[in-house]
Amino acid sequence: xxxxxxxxxxxxxxxxxxxxxxxxxxxxxxxxxxxxxxx
Numbered sequence: 001x002x003x004x005x006x007x008x009x010x011x012x013x014x015x016x017x018x019x020x021x022x023x024x025x026x027x028x029x030x031x032x033x034x035x036x037x038x039x
Contacts, residue, residue, distance in 0.1 A: 013038055016038070017032060
């Protein structure tokens with residue numbers, strides 16, 4: 001992938017959330033960070 005291509009912020013956030021959920025970093029019942037915490 002060309003590093004000069006900007007990835008939309010929402011896709012970066014989506015990938016971050018999915019990675020933490022799928023890897024078990026956030027077990028069931030864990031609250032995800034607020035929008036302000038993610039910014």
